[in-house]
Amino acid sequence: MHIWDVLSRRRDGDPWQVVGSINAPDLDLAMMLARETHFRHGEGTTFALRRRGEDQTHECPDPSGIGGVVGKEYRRQEGYVGVGAKLKRVHALMAERGLVIDRPRPRGHRPRAAKEAAGA
Amino acid sequence: MPDPRLGLVLALADDELVLGHRHSEWTGWAPYLEEDLAFSSIGQDEIGHARLLYELAERLAGKDADALALGREPGEYRHAILCERPNGEWGYTIARQYLYDTADDVRLASLEGSSFAELAAAVRTIRLEEKYHLEHAGQWFERLANGPVEARQRFAHGLEGAIGEALAVFEEVPDEKALVADGVLPRSNEDLLGEWLGRLGADLDRVSLDWVLTSHTGADGEMVPTSSGEIEAGPTLTVPGVERRDGRWVHVGEFAGQGGRRGRHTEDFAALWEEMTGLYRALPGATW
Numbered sequence: 001m002h003i004w005d006v007l008s009r010r011r012d013g014d015p016w017q018v019v020g021s022i023n024a025p026d027l028d029l030a031m032m033l034a035r036e037t038h039f040r041h042g043e044g045t046t047f048a049l050r051r052r053g054e055d056q057t058h059e060c061p062d063p064s065g066i067g068g069v070v071g072k073e074y075r076r077q078e079g080y081v082g083v084g085a086k087l088k089r090v091h092a093l094m095a096e097r098g099l100v101i102d103r104p105r106p107r108g109h110r111p112r113a114a115k116e117a118a119g120a
Numbered sequence: 121m122p123d124p125r126l127g128l129v130l131a132l133a134d135d136e137l138v139l140g141h142r143h144s145e146w147t148g149w150a151p152y153l154e155e156d157l158a159f160s161s162i163g164q165d166e167i168g169h170a171r172l173l174y175e176l177a178e179r180l181a182g183k184d185a186d187a188l189a190l191g192r193e194p195g196e197y198r199h200a201i202l203c204e205r206p207n208g209e210w211g212y213t214i215a216r217q218y219l220y221d222t223a224d225d226v227r228l229a230s231l232e233g234s235s236f237a238e239l240a241a242a243v244r245t246i247r248l249e250e251k252y253h254l255e256h257a258g259q260w261f262e263r264l265a266n267g268p269v270e271a272r273q274r275f276a277h278g279l280e281g282a283i284g285e286a287l288a289v290f291e292e293v294p295d296e297k298a299l300v301a302d303g304v305l306p307r308s309n310e311d312l313l314g315e316w317l318g319r320l321g322a323d324l325d326r327v328s329l330d331w332v333l334t335s336h337t338g339a340d341g342e343m344v345p346t347s348s349g350e351i352e353a354g355p356t357l358t359v360p361g362v363e364r365r366d367g368r369w370v371h372v373g374e375f376a377g378q379g380g381r382r383g384r385h386t387e388d389f390a391a392l393w394e395e396m397t398g399l400y401r402a403l404p405g406a407t408w
Contacts, residue, residue: 040161065249070171
């Protein structure tokens, strides 16, 4: 298994920039895995690979379609945006059903509080 | 009387949704991190393709895409049984992905010429991503087929387990004759199956794994030499409906694992359906 540095052009004409690295046994598999692991959300217009310790870069032969062509908004993790408002809504819905959260989370699940307690 | 196009679109969408769900079960468990991410992404692609197709089916069915994807009873799903089988080990998973995606490629290439213009357009978009799935399956096909002995054995075992049911990806869909006559299906499934078998046979011949396509019989069957030179009855390896004629693999007779296109599924799907639709059934219309 070799380490391959992954280089990206964010936009056409941008210089190559190292954006990460992957493990792969050969160039073919490295190309496929780099595309899947680093460019699934349109993070660049094209990419290249350089085996760690070597100078030669290998540019992706066909960057068309990297980042996908079908709507992928469901892949974006937006579930935690506005959590406070969502929590209030959940509490209200629970209250309508006669349910309440009547105690805080167990102490062991609150690492900061536990640490403070230990330090005090 | 439902629009006959609905059965076709649901078959295509359900294949992608159910197999995408199975792929997603590898998240956190794939052989190594890079592949874990790659396979998870492919699973998401398949579910994305399913959504595109369910949106197409909305006006044919009079239900929204979520209700079609998650609000049906198990017997109303039209996917091929191959797609619902548990992942098993990596050898089976890759064998199934290779078989399914090559079969899918043959049928999608044909559907690009469908008289159902919206379907043809959706298929053209889907194929832009499916080419990467084919590449992924092809990369692993070569590595496992030409890899160390154990990898090759496990892959061959996976192919043996999946090939019979993979044929039924091309099981006739409801109202197929009418769909072919209208040009919605430019070619019949039987015709497409013939093309796929030719391609599959060539791939397997090249890596000397074509024997997984061979039908053996048990008791009265074929005789094979053992390592001691004795002759004994061979193992039972049954792939219904595939024969070699004039150097080409052709389909004859029945499919293994047929029934998916008419809503007949295995117990494997019952467990998958429970999990896949659990949240939707508990809280229909929930958003997060």
